Amino acid sequence: xxxxxxxxxxxxxxxxxxxxxxxxxxxxxxxxxxxxxxxxxxxxxxxxxxxxxxxxxxxxxxxxxxxxxxxxxxxxxxxxxxxxxxxxxxxxxxxxxxxxxxxxxxxxxxxxxxxxxxxxxxxxxxxxxxxxxxxxxxxxxxxxxxxxxxxxxxxxxxxxxxxxxxxxxxxxxxxxxxxxxxxxxxxxxxxxxxxxxxxxxxxxxxxxxxxxxxxxxxxxxxxxxxxxxxxxxxxxxxxxxxxxxxxxxxxxxxxxxxxxxxxxxxxxxxxxxxxxxxxxxxxxxxxxxxxxxxxxxxxxxxxxxxxxxxxxxxxxxxxxxxxxxxxxxxxxxxxxxxxxxxxxxxxxxxxxxxxxxxxxxxxxxxxxxxxxxxxxxxxxxxxxxxxxxxxxxx
Ligand SMILES: C[C@H](O)[C@H](O)CC(=O)C(=O)O
Ligand SMILES: [Mg+2]
Numbered sequence: 161x162x163x164x165x166x167x168x169x170x171x172x173x174x175x176x177x178x179x180x181x182x183x184x185x186x187x188x189x190x191x192x193x194x195x196x197x198x199x200x201x202x203x204x205x206x207x208x209x210x211x212x213x214x215x216x217x218x219x220x221x222x223x224x225x226x227x228x229x230x231x232x233x234x235x236x237x238x239x240x241x242x243x244x245x246x247x248x249x250x251x252x253x254x255x256x257x258x259x260x261x262x263x264x265x266x267x268x269x270x271x272x273x274x275x276x277x278x279x280x281x282x283x284x285x286x287x288x289x290x291x292x293x294x295x296x297x298x299x300x301x302x303x304x305x306x307x308x309x310x311x312x313x314x315x316x317x318x319x320x321x322x323x324x325x326x327x328x329x330x331x332x333x334x335x336x337x338x339x340x341x342x343x344x345x346x347x348x349x350x351x352x353x354x355x356x357x358x359x360x361x362x363x364x365x366x367x368x369x370x371x372x373x374x375x376x377x378x379x380x381x382x383x384x385x386x387x388x389x390x391x392x393x394x395x396x397x398x399x400x401x402x403x404x405x406x407x408x409x410x411x412x413x414x415x416x417x418x419x420x421x422x423x424x425x426x427x428x429x430x431x432x433x434x435x436x437x438x439x440x441x442x443x444x445x446x447x448x449x450x451x452x453x454x455x456x457x458x459x460x461x462x463x464x465x466x467x468x469x470x471x472x473x474x475x476x477x478x479x480x481x482x483x484x485x486x487x488x489x490x491x492x493x494x495x496x497x498x499x500x501x502x503x504x505x506x507x508x509x510x511x512x513x514x515x516x517x518x519x520x521x522x523x524x525x526x527x528x529x530x531x532x533x534x535x536x537x538x539x540x541x542x543x544x545x546x547x548x549x550x551x552x553x554x
Contacts, residue, residue, distance in 0.1 A: 163257070169224075173220070177516070178546075179235050182214050220548060221234075221235075221290075231297070265285070286456055304538055321338075325361055358396065388418040388422055431455045454478075476497065482539060517542065517543060519539060
């Protein structure tokens with residue numbers, strides 16, 4: 161196996177949900193007046209698609225080994241990411257050994273430093289890295305969680321993200337995270353509506369069910385502090401991504417300001433061990449939420465997680481379906497996972513990356529047995545019904 165090399169790397173683009181989960185049709189809860197950094201512009205307040213949240217689409221990376229085995233992964237990044245894979249990164253893979261994951265990561269990261277470091281380029285590197293892990297698992301006929309050192313639990317537990325924590329509770333999830341609907345530009349009235357929504361949900365779910373608010377980078381420190389203080393009486397467990405991901409100082413201040421017992425979480429738009437080092441060393445949050453498809457891939461997430469462990473911080477990855485399930489199963493400091501409710505009304509469980517993957521497992525009663533992950537690689541296939549487009553066929 162050590163002699164197997166990488167023969168071909170191919171990058172495709174896909175539209176319509178899946179890894180680019182904001183790319184949904186009209187009427188979906190995920191695009192219904194959610195507070196964002198763009199909410200200060202009234203014309204971009206109602207819909208995130210109006211300001212282009214879904215312009216990129218999904219990137220599919222396929223890596224073929226010299227024995228014909230194919231590993232693949234999906235993430236966001238679409239056509240510009242496909243360009244980076246085909247025109248820049250492929251050179252570090254083709255001809256390399258399939259086991260050269262660490263070296264390939266370093267070459268991808270160092271060679272793109274002058275235009276990369278975060279965002280799209282790291283999404284792209286993450287997609288390639290995940291495809292490499294999938295390939296290795298398929299060649300060795302082992303699930304990725306075993307390649308990572310083995311699972312530390314037999315079952316994963318999930319909280320659900322969506323507008324209906326009350327339904328998520330009935331479906332067996334351990335908590336519900338709601339999107340914040342009104343940002344600072346909607347003033348005191350918006351703040352009151354945010355708190356009323358939380359209060360209504362608290363009444364529906366009773367005192368013990370976890371409720372969280374996802375603020376998607378939309379607030380300033382003062383508003384976030386007022387929201388946290390007002391939400392405390394409704395038992396808010398955590399306030400998520402309240403500020404810009406660049407505002408490490410603001411997060412450190414917010415963590416001081418929130419009522420005792422309330423957690424501050426962030427990190428889904430942070431990348432690499434260096435970005436997370438800032439969050440951890442500056443005391444920005446209690447839980448970090450890297451997205452394995454965006455933070456640098458699995459190779460990087462392992463490092464980020466070790467760093468978090470040494471800072472007594474939990475790692476609860478953002479979304480990312482099977483790519484995070486295999487990881488969460490292997491870490492003591494990842495005691496539960498997120499499940500994004502992708503049904504338009506958040507009223508039923510559908511696979512997070514639907515319709516792009518075949519065999520994508522979902523939680524049942526808010527839980528997932530490890531045995532459903534016991535398939536080679538990440539255990540999923542590309543859905544042949546999805547129309548792949550290869551814009552930069554070399
Ligand atoms: C609901 C949030 O606005 C976003 O779409 C997803 C997210 O940030 C999360 O799952 O966390
Ligand atoms: Mg979030």
